[in-house]
Amino acid sequence: MFGFNYIKFDTADYVILYKKGKVRKEGRGLAFWYFSPVSSIVSIPLQSNDFQFVFKEKTQDYQEVTLQGQVTYKVREPRQLADNLDFTVNSRGEYLKDDFEKLEQRIINEVQTAASSMIQRLSLRDALTRVRDVEAHIFQEMEASKTFEILGLGIMRVNLLGIVPNPEMARALEAETREALQKDADKAIYERRNFAVEQERMIQESELNTEIAVEEKQKQIAEKKMETEVVKQENDQRLKEMAMEADISIEKQKEGLISLKVENEKKQADVKEYVLNASLKPYRELDWKTLMAINSRGNNPKNNIALAFRELAENADKIGNLNISPDLLDSMISTKG
Numbered sequence: 001m002f003g004f005n006y007i008k009f010d011t012a013d014y015v016i017l018y019k020k021g022k023v024r025k026e027g028r029g030l031a032f033w034y035f036s037p038v039s040s041i042v043s044i045p046l047q048s049n050d051f052q053f054v055f056k057e058k059t060q061d062y063q064e065v066t067l068q069g070q071v072t073y074k075v076r077e078p079r080q081l082a083d084n085l086d087f088t089v090n091s092r093g094e095y096l097k098d099d100f101e102k103l104e105q106r107i108i109n110e111v112q113t114a115a116s117s118m119i120q121r122l123s124l125r126d127a128l129t130r131v132r133d134v135e136a137h138i139f140q141e142m143e144a145s146k147t148f149e150i151l152g153l154g155i156m157r158v159n160l161l162g163i164v165p166n167p168e169m170a171r172a173l174e175a176e177t178r179e180a181l182q183k184d185a186d187k188a189i190y191e192r193r194n195f196a197v198e199q200e201r202m203i204q205e206s207e208l209n210t211e212i213a214v215e216e217k218q219k220q221i222a223e224k225k226m227e228t229e230v231v232k233q234e235n236d237q238r239l240k241e242m243a244m245e246a247d248i249s250i251e252k253q254k255e256g257l258i259s260l261k262v263e264n265e266k267k268q269a270d271v272k273e274y275v276l277n278a279s280l281k282p283y284r285e286l287d288w289k290t291l292m293a294i295n296s297r298g299n300n301p302k303n304n305i306a307l308a309f310r311e312l313a314e315n316a317d318k319i320g321n322l323n324i325s326p327d328l329l330d331s332m333i334s335t336k337g
Helices: 080-084 101-119 123-131 131-143 146-151 167-284 288-294 301-314 325-333
Strands: 002-007 013-019 022-028 031-035 039-045 049-058 064-075 153-165
Touching: 002 013, 013 031, 013 080, 022 031, 031 039, 039 080, 039 101, 049 101, 064 101, 064 123, 064 131, 080 146, 101 131, 101 153, 123 131, 123 153, 146 153, 153 167
Parallel strands: none
Antiparallel strands: 002 031, 013 022, 013 039, 049 064, 064 153
């Protein structure tokens, strides 16, 4: 009424009240009466702001790529920003000019300048694979930018969502990548088959080595058994030889014993012969008739008869005729003494 107005701002807004070109009030979330004919109000939002960017650049090998991302910034020095851009509002808090578009364009220009300084040094393949490096470079360049220092802005974050080639080049890269992947797949299949063959060879070699080791062990076992058998036979032969030697020794002892017995018997026989000869020596010079008379059986009629016949036989040449009948002989034999 009559040019006096009341206005109120949120705490996220930094407000500057100019009266006749001079600052009368400033601060966050102010509410006040003012006289509109001689006053102007500047409102600068202090909250962080995000905006998207999309622009094209060329790589070192003259290939066009599209960079897409997002920048997050915040006003740190509202007085500096108010000195460089117009953020004047009316009595309803509406901006009289759209300097936010100018601000965003300046930020995009800084982003593009920072990005081009690196993209132009990279080949297409490097640019497509080094997105995070490009993102970090843009953030560092914007932090060091004099423009943001002059405007009183602070860069909170830069998100580079992607670097995309043009469709024709994308198809070519896809085809090349597909061929490379197919080649890698074929190589992987070959290496896998080669590995399987190598593993099979190693398994067969291991089995052969195992069989050789088993055969070697069996050979050693057979040789050991043979050595054991030979030792056993040698021991049996030695035992037999020892038994034979023992038998020979026993036989030799028996032979010595027999020889000793024979020698002893011979000596006994010699003694007996000597004794007998010595006993018979007195009788050798005697007549048999005398011996017959000495004999204790000399009175036996049979002996006498035998003696008579012997004398007859000895004197047969002197006897002309002698008759002895069987009856006479029988009577003489059966005659009792």
